[in-house]
Amino acid sequence: MSRQSIRRVLFDFDGVLAHYSHELRIAHLAQFAYAEHERVREVLFTSGLETEYDGGLIDTDAYLGRLGAGIGAVIDIETWIGSRVAGSRADDTVLRHIQSLDAGLQLGVLTNNGLLMAQAIPRIVAPMYPRFEGRVLCSGALRIRKPEPDIYRLALTQLGWNAGETLFVDDIFANVQGARSVGLHAETVTDGRSLGKVLRRYALI
Structure with a gap:
């Protein structure tokens, strides 16, 4: 063809x-959660959490729950979307x-x-x-x-x-x-x- x-x-x-930009997204979440920038990076990326979610290995509730627990704040869908928009x-x-x-x-x-x-x-x-x-x-x-x-x-x-x-x-x-x-x-x-x-x-x- x-x-x-x-x-x-x-x-x-x-x-x-x-x-x-990972960095802009991380900064947005860090500001929201009053968390250290590197702590957000560790929870979201270094831990493998994002890769698990991207591969469909965990559902959205589990993903947001683990992210929130890791950075010390409740992360709902709107907050997550806001951080992704901030980094894009x-x-x-x-x-x-x-x-x-x-x-x-x-x-x-x-x-x-x-x-x-x-x-x-x-x-x-x-x-x-x-x-x-x-x-x-x-x-x-x-x-x-x-x-x-x-x-x-x-x-x-x-x-x-x-x-x-x-x-x-x-x-x-x-x-x-x-x-x-x-x-x-x-x-x-x-x-x-x-x-x-x-x-x-x-x-x-």
Whole structure:
């Protein structure tokens, strides 16, 4: 199938659609909980809690409970979303490229994040979110993470998409390789400029 046959584009989120800073997110939670910055980092990341949640190994209640207990504050869904929004910024150049895509081209998101990320994404990329609505898939829901080949198969099944007609873009080459292993067209994208080059190469803009 030729590059000109692409009918759908599946995007990674962090590092592609939006810039993401662990440090800003940690700072937001630390300020909320009156906790030390390094303590929040230890509980959220060093302990493996975030990875467990991203992989669907624990549910949202357990995740928020452990996070709150670890940093000494009650962390509810709105607080968590607020911290994720504080650490994320939509890429304006990417936004412009997406706005220039044909309205008939279906777009989706496949991200290595826990279930709550599906509620944060609409706030982070609000202007472009209507193009993705109903097609945002998180690894925590699929219970498997990129670059495992099965996550791409599950994503395609849930979306009802054909691999040969789908372009996948991610900022991590291992994830691109995983997508290619199941027949997806896949390219590495790290910013708006590289996304533009890929979209032009596939004759999408």
